[in-house]
Amino acid sequence: MADDVAQSRGARVMNTYLVFIRVMPQLALLFIAFYGFARAWNWNLDATGACVLVFVLWGGAELGDLVRGALVSIPAIQYESAYMLGLTPWQTFTRVILPQALRRLLPGSVNLSTRIVKTTSLAVLLGVVEVIKVGQQIIDAHRFDYPQGTLWVYGVIFLMYFIVCWPLSLAARALERRWAD
Known part of the structure; x- marks a missing residue:
């Protein structure tokens, strides 16, 4: 019971993180990180550090959502078929689900990587x-x-x-x- 509550709380925290990071424009996140968080908590965070922080958090959130989408897109029959063949959950994941998910993840992850490269140009607005x-x-x-x-x-x-x-x-x-x- 306690594990379910902790997992539920953790899921809510991660969902809030994903929604907040994905909804906010990257420029607003850069300004919040540089002018807001660094000043509010007296961090010695320069503009480059703020950019790295924002791009890591933003890229991680976007990639996490892409991975979630790729895994969720695998039909349940794939899991059931693997279990019927006698595969363990780990074998099912590594030999059946993951190869299919990677194929579905590839186009979106390439798109994300090019978006991250192009979005780094916003760093100029912080003086980088x-x-x-x-x-x-x-x-x-x-x-x-x-x-x-x-x-x-x-x-x-x-x-x-x-x-x-x-x-x-x-x-x-x-x-x-x-x-x-």
């Missing part, structure tokens, strides 16, 4: 020097000498994000093809 900030500094330093330079700087930034995100898509596509065989 990252690729967008450097691009803005280059544009500001040379705006009179090269008025058309803005397009080229942002084009290079686009290519940098593309170079990071595109291989993820290629790897996911290769895995999907391999698993389809």
Whole structure:
């Protein structure tokens, strides 16, 4: 009975965490972490630390929901069939359920990883020097000498994000093809 209450309380806490993190915009989470939590509890949290904290919490919540969805999507007949074949719960999970869930998890997790990469550009609003900030500094330093330079700087930034995100898509596509065989 006490275990059920503790599990229920833990489930409520995790559900609250998931709902709060997933509903709040990442920018609001960044401001809350940097200006709110750090100041309220007198933490010495710099802008980079606040960004890491928010992206870990946000990415973890999103990935947790993707994993939950992948596991829930496996039909109950898969569990029942494995048990009828004499597999233990652990064998059922590792040999039957997990391989199917991973295939269902792959597209969403690749999408999430590219979203995390792209969302890191919000760190500039807390003063973190990252690729967008450097691009803005280059544009500001040379705006009179090269008025058309803005397009080229942002084009290079686009290519940098593309170079990071595109291989993820290629790897996911290769895995999907391999698993389809």
